[in-house]
Amino acid sequence: MRLSSNIPPYLLLLSVSQHKFPRKRTYLMCSPKHFDVTYAINPWMNPGAEVDSELAVRQWDGLRQTLVDLGHTVHVLTPEPDLPDMVYAANGAFVVDGTAYGARFKHRQRVAEAAAHQAFYESEGWRFVAPGEINEGEGDFAYLPEAYGGLILAGYGFRTEPAAHAEAQEALGRPVVSLRLVDPHFYHLDTALTVLDDRTVSYFPGAFSRSAQRVLAQLFPDAVLADETDAFAFGLNLVSDGRHVVLNSEATGMAAKVEAAGYIPVPVDLAELRKGGGSVKCCVAELRR
Numbered sequence: 442m443r444l445s446s447n448i449p450p451y452l453l454l455l456s457v458s459q460h461k462f463p464r465k466r467t468y469l470m471c472s473p474k475h476f477d478v479t480y481a482i483n484p485w486m487n488p489g490a491e492v493d494s495e496l497a498v499r500q501w502d503g504l505r506q507t508l509v510d511l512g513h514t515v516h517v518l519t520p521e522p523d524l525p526d527m528v529y530a531a532n533g534a535f536v537v538d539g540t541a542y543g544a545r546f547k548h549r550q551r552v553a554e555a556a557a558h559q560a561f562y563e564s565e566g567w568r569f570v571a572p573g574e575i576n577e578g579e580g581d582f583a584y585l586p587e588a589y590g591g592l593i594l595a596g597y598g599f600r601t602e603p604a605a606h607a608e609a610q611e612a613l614g615r616p617v618v619s620l621r622l623v624d625p626h627f628y629h630l631d632t633a634l635t636v637l638d639d640r641t642v643s644y645f646p647g648a649f650s651r652s653a654q655r656v657l658a659q660l661f662p663d664a665v666l667a668d669e670t671d672a673f674a675f676g677l678n679l680v681s682d683g684r685h686v687v688l689n690s691e692a693t694g695m696a697a698k699v700e701a702a703g704y705i706p707v708p709v710d711l712a713e714l715r716k717g718g719g720s721v722k723c724c725v726a727e728l729r730r
């Protein structure tokens with residue numbers, strides 16, 4: 442930056458402090474090679490709907506390439522034929538400070554996915570904690586490394602059991618704040634709340650119980666608030682590196698909100714995978730060393 446003598450130093454400091462800095466991330470994804478909608482376990486799934494799995498793979502690859510082009514490392518899990526929801530890799534574990542707390546899926550159709558994730562973490566040398574309680578990994582857990590010294594937010598009400606929140610706190614040694622989800626369209630925390638940078642969240646209040654809304658307002662007075670339209674467009678189901686916000690291209694309102702908050706929206710088309718009830722974030726697990 443060229444310093445101009447006409448700009449008062451306090452204004453320069455202000456512009457630097459508002460600049461968002463990206464952090465290089467490591468992610469895990471799984472190709473939708475076997476993606477299909479053959480059962481309905483959330484309100485978005487319609488087993489009668491036609492699914493173009495080749496289009497799903499192309500769109501998914503666009504997301505993978507976008508993350509690589511932003512400078513991030515993306516590991517890829519091998520998809521398995523009878524696990525059509527395996528593309529939603531965020532649900533397989535929750536990783537903080539080098540420890541992977543494994544998933545235990547609620548619905549029988551997804552139960553076998555957990556073993557594939559466990560095998561990945563163990564073969565890559567991560568500390569793996571096997572779960573006793575039902576939980577759907579990063580679908581229902583979010584981490585803010587710089588909020589309150591490192592804070593985990595956890596959703597319950599549809600998939601993950603509250604007992605898993607205590608189990609995650611034991612496994613990961615970070616405080617866990619439990620938040621009750623109340624709208625079945627937003628059955629995982631990551632459809633209703635997202636982490637924009639190490640201390641900032643964005644969320645749709647209407648997806649949470651009144652008490653959970655009060656908790657979020659108390660903890661995050663500076664949150665970027667999303668509305669129902671943003672949430673229904675899967676606008677909160679995004680992946681941010683602290684500066685670039687990769688989100689569903691249909692979520693134009695949410696893109697405008699993150700831009701106004703100082704981030705750079707990076708839209709990707711993931712329409713085919715919406716038929717399974719997920720978007721960008723569901724497809725991407727963050728591996729935190």
Ligand SMILES: CN(C)C(=N)NCCC[C@H](N)C(=O)O
Pocket residue numbers: 482483486526529531532551579580628629631632678717718719720722723
């Ligand atoms: C953002 N969401 C909801 C996710 N993190 N995961 C998507 C899972 C979709 C799958 N058919 C299911 O219902 O489990």
